[in-house]
Amino acid sequence: MLDDVTKQPIARIEGLRVEFQTKDGPVVGVENVSFDINPGETVCVVGESGSGKSVSSLSLMRLVEFGGGEIAGGKLLFDRLGGEQVDLASMPQDTMRGIRGNEIGMIFQEPMTALNPVFTVGKQLTEGLRLHKNMTKAQAEERALELMTQVRIPEPKKRLTQYPHELSGGMRQRVVIAMALACEPRLLIADEPTTALDVTIQAEILALIDRLKRETGTAVMFITHDMAVVAQMADRVVVMFRGNKVEEGTVEEIFENPQHPYTKALLAAVPKLGEMTGKDYPEPMKLLGSEDKPIVPIKGTNEVLLTVKNLTTRFPVQGGLLRRTVANVHAVEDLSFSINKGQTLSLVGESGCGKSTAGRSILRLVEPMEGEINLGGKDIMALNTQDLRTARLDMQMIFQDPFASLNPQMGLADQVAEPIHNFNTLKGADVMKRVEMLFDRVELPRSFMRRFPHELSGGQRQRVAIARALALNPKLIIADEAVSALDVSVQAQVLNLMMELQAEMELSFLFISHDMAVVERVSHYVGVMYLGRIVELGPRRQVFENPQHPYTQALMKAVPIADPRKRKAEKDLNFKPIPSPIHPASYEPEPSVYREVGPEHKVLITDSGY
DSSP states (O other): OHHHHHHSOSEEEEEEEEEEEETTEEEEEEEEEEEEEOTTOEEEEEOOTTSSHHHHHHHHTTOGGGGTEEEEEEEEEEEOTTSOEEEGGGOOHHHHHHHBTTTEEEEOSOHHHHSOTTSOHHHHHHHHHHHHSOOOHHHHHHHHHHHHHHTTOSSHHHHHTSOGGGSOHHHHHHHHHHHHHTTOOSEEEEESTTTTSOHHHHHHHHHHHHHHHHHHOOEEEEEESOHHHHHHHOSEEEEEETTEEEEEEEHHHHHHSOOSHHHHHHHHTOOOTTTTTTOSSOOOOOOTTOTTSOOOOOOOOSOEEEEEEEEEEEEEEEETTTTEEEEEEEEEEEEEEEEETTOEEEEEOOTTSSHHHHHHHHTTSSOOSEEEEEETTEEGGGOOHHHHHHHTTSEEEEOSOHHHHSOTTSOHHHHHHHHHHHHTOSOTHHHHHHHHHHHHHTTOOGGGGGOOGGGSOHHHHHHHHHHHHHTTOOSEEEEESTTTTSOHHHHHHHHHHHHHHHHHHTOEEEEEESOHHHHHHHOSEEEEEETTEEEEEEEHHHHHHSOOSHHHHHHHHHOOOSOTTSOOOGGGOOOOOOOOSEEETTOOOOOOOEEEEETTEEEEOSOOOO
């Protein structure tokens, strides 16, 4: 008898169709999608942006109506606590209020927008408990403390009295998970819950969701576009493409024997950690449909282009009546490295380790406190404003968010041509020829030149940003998390494009990222950053195949691998909390001292708290 009860799915989506009304008539978001979710099972829904993953989950919560959608067909069957089966699609919103948060919990993608900035964490955690479970204030607070401990938040009592802005991204995401679990829901929907997080925090949160699922028997619907996360978490996988379900199977079947061409292309585009073992130089990925292209390793040259010595950037923290500097944020501390012409150095590390500040300091978009920066024989630190502007002909930046770095009111051709006009490098008809050539280079159709940024997808916008960075023929490009917001398949194309351009134009890249599998694919050299310092620096092969610093080793351990047979256990993850980078104004840090491990491979000896 028990078996029959456990086999009954908790949620069953049957023939779901969701439509959105637009000026041009109805647009179908999801068409005829069906799948089940069983108790104690994780079903991963994968696909790229716009494939209908989130629309399916918002329909189950009946939140899709608040975003302008309507459920135009199909059933959303859900087993309630008392055993009765209801169709959520036809439920009145009043009844849904009792189910939402109580029987179905949801972890949203963006923890900052999912939390209310004006209430403390404790108030937000106890709200649902008092509403759904009729607890007293004291009972709810006790349960909130239990939940905070369960999601492994350090100093949970103190955190309950804090506001969301006082917590880091990973902590906020844990609070959102604690809120979703507060009422012990039968079904937990996780919508890209780790996209914005570092590898280390992601590994902990995935292990946490998995452990809670095993302990409470909750069913989990996990939405993601990261195939390595799928391999780590899923029991069954549903692949979506353009609003339709194209394939479904167990995690082993999908990874080892994919049937649908889209699933095959998706898996071919995933960079897997360890693929580059034994290779000295980066090389483009083999993508489906381009097998006939010969794969050529990118060697680069031995000629040094950029030298950075003892770079230090600090941000003052002011306080007191006179707004004096009472402390400093030590964002970048005593950084030294060089990049050769036609090669890539990657800086990796967690959020807040100083990677982006280092990139901006080299371009002097942020003014460094001290240090030397030499680009092709020019002393960048000694330049005045006018000369610095001229020097920027040789160094350009690709930012993380292409939507924020493009002007929404300008046509794309004008945006790519803008640097050429600014620096007067070409005149008249030559400008348009150059822009057309750049569009061809980044593989965008010339018809896009008349479009505006909002008419493009994320990957297409990032290509425009790359075209703009190439407009002046720079020698160095600083790519700050340039592919982290893109879908797997688009990311692979953009990475290949960057590598092909490097091989052809002898471009040098400073590649800033927290995605270790991507870094392994594109780098000649790797610098691992922790608390503003480089703790390990060397050729990519040395650092990845023979990591010496304990932090590098911990980072490598945390990376999920896109293979369901190589799952990480929670016991393998042992991260220490990161100490604060803020020190009193009187504090004088020690200089960085390194020991040589091998040719060009060095490790920090100075105690960095790890």
